[in-house]
Amino acid sequence: MSNLVDVENLWVRFPTRTGLFDAVRGVSFSLGKERLGIVGESGSGKSMTGRALLRLIRKPGIVEADRMQILGHDVMSLPEKEMRKLRGRDISMVMQDPKYSLNPVMRVGEQIVETLSIHEKVDKKLARQKALEMLEAVVIRDPERVYDAYPHELSGGMGQRVMIAMMLIANPKILIADEPTSALDVSVQIQVLEIMDKLVRERGMGLIFISHDLRLVSNFCDRILIMYGGRIVEICESGKLDQATHPYTRGLLNSMPQLDHKNERLEVLNRDPAWRDQESVSGLL
Amino acid sequence: MKKALEILNLNVWFGEEPNRVDAVKSVSFAIKQGDSFGLVGESGSGKSTVLRAITGLVPNWSGDILVDQKQLGAKRDRAFYKTVQMVFQDPYASLHPRHTVDRVLSETLQLHGFGDIDTKIPKLLDDVGLSAAFRFRYPHQLSGGQRQRVAIARALAPEPEILLLDEPTSALDVSVQAEILNLLCDLRAEHNLTYVMVSHDLAVVGHMCDEVAVMQHGAVVEMMTVDKMRQQQADHPYSKHLLESSARYRA
Structure with missing residues (x-):
């Protein structure tokens, strides 16, 4: 099995007072050693897809899939104890x-070390050393100071870099x-993304990048799944975004104001109810 | 054209020595009536604080703020709020969760002494592209875009001349976002409004404004026209950096 992730016919449902609400409706895709983008607006089910993969959907949410595998492990049937081992060590978010x-x-440093010590027995000194190296890898200028800092003492950009350091230290x-x-x-933003991109590439990892920003994703991904109403409506190669055909994708692209030229009016997306009922496009490799 | 809003040497600070933080440092700009002016910069650059100082939401400031060539004092009077209104960033936080749209709008209208509220409210909703059916809804029954439309309707209620966005x-x-930006453009043309818009998104400011001030660490480092910005012609290193990251981000 060469794919890192395989998902077939994934459904995420939540019971509501008016019946079951389907947040993700029969999505299929796989992740090779690539950078995969998932793009959509709020409520399109993109985050739920990511969370379902890590089995982070809490009750009363219902997750169903014909097949959901991470590195050959069956996520649907794995005991919680095994799942916890998988998270952080093999796949992180x-x-x-x-x-x-x-x-x-x-303290930030302790949080980073915690990720490491859960998955392997490490000497305290060595763990600290590794955490400092990781902080350096995410381009934090003064790792010693940041190691002993509390999250509120860091700016947003630094905090985000600390999170990336924490997620990558166990080498998922x-x-x-x-x-x-x-x-x-x-x-x-650019700085943080470039750091993440570099680390992911150096380590030969697979990346699933979830975002609402189509152009941003096209910069940092090889393949893009565009989600609407819990389904995949189109799949694009990142370089061929301009050739996208689905009206939703086109609408997303055209509704953004451009810096280099002026449009008198921005294009407004007219949501076609038929989009919701179309078959989900398969992103399987 | 007369100046709708003029700011001279505005300083805003928080706290007392030795913990005093200067959030805005001698900022000056002027906006002609009917123009649209943009303030850009990163979080913490003081751009929102300038707007808050104009509306009287910060306690400590010095300098001159002139609306319609009249100097503002320490307190804002009702006439000021009839002229200047503000639309806030987060429509999820800026609408009272237990007030209906009707109550939000009628309260504003009453405060400004308008009669005939029953006919005014459907008109206001219509202006922002909402049907009369929305009148008795609560914020949680609205989507984010609809909420922001209500917030804009509330700001328009006193028939202001200047909108702070x-x-x-x-x-x-x-x-x-495209719908709301189009709506704001239409409203400006219809009501001959003057806009001051704060944003970190240069493309949005470029779409809406004629002139832009770039702020960093509380000071305006550069003023430029939007045409100049579109051609990536900034003089100050910081505005160059901002433009470059924006262009790379959009590429």
Whole structure:
């Protein structure tokens, strides 16, 4: 099995007062040693797809799939104990906002070391050494100071880099990044993404990059799944974004204001109800 | 054309020595009536604080703020709020969760002494592209874009001349952002409004504004026209850096 991830016919459902709500509706894709983007607007099911993969959907949410495999492990049937081993060691996730995803009462360095010590027996000194190296790898200028800092003492960009360091220290083979830079300023965004991109490439990891920003994703991914209403409506090679044919993808591209030229009016997306009912496009390799 | 808004040597600070933080440092600019002016910069650069100082939401400031060539004092009076209104960044936080759209709008109208509220509200909703059916809804029954439309309707209620827009679309999806930006453009033309818009997204500011001030560490480092910005012609190293990262981001 050469694919890192295989997902076939994934459904995520939530019971509501008015019946079952389908957040993800029969999505299929696989991840090779590549950078895969998942793009869509709020409510398209992109984050739920990422979370389902790590089995982070809590009850009463319901996850169903014909097949969901990470590195050959069957995620659907794996006992929780095994699943916990898989998370962090083989596959890890960078969340959107460092403010809510780091433990506020624990020093940053200790949090990074914790990830490492859960998965392997490491000498304390060596662990600290590794954490410092990792902080350096994410281009933090003063790793010693940051190691002993609390999350509130860091800026957003630094916090996000700390999270990336934490997620990469156990050398996972797959990284899921869920809107890793949406909470950051444009100039910091690029910096953080380039660091992430470099590390992912150097380590030969697979990356799933979840974002609402089509252009950003096309810069950092090889293949892009475009999601709408819980389904994949189109799959694009990143260089061929301009050749996208689905009206939703075109609409997303055209509704963005451009810096280099002025459009008098921005194109407004007219959502066609038929998009919701179309078959999901398969992203299997 | 007369100046709608003029700011001279504005300073804003928080806290007292030795912990004093200067959030805005001698910022000056002027906007002609009917123009649209953009403030860009990173978080913490003081761009939103300038807007908050204009509306009187910060306690400590010095300098001169002139609206319609009239100097503002320490307190803002009702006439000021009839002239200047603000739209906030996050429509999820800026609408009272237990007030209906009707109550939000009628309260503003009452405060400014308008009669005939019953006919005014459907008109306001219509202006922002919402049907009258939205009138008795609560914020949680609205989508993000609809909420921001309500926030804009509230700002329009006193029939202001100047709108202060603090990142009005950064909490919204791109397709919804396009709708709101189009709406703001239409409203400016219809009501002859003057805009001051704060954003970290240069493309959004470029779409909406004629002139832009780039802020860093509380000071304006460069003023430029949008045409200059589109051609990537910045003089100050920081604005160059900002433009470059934006261009790379969009590439």
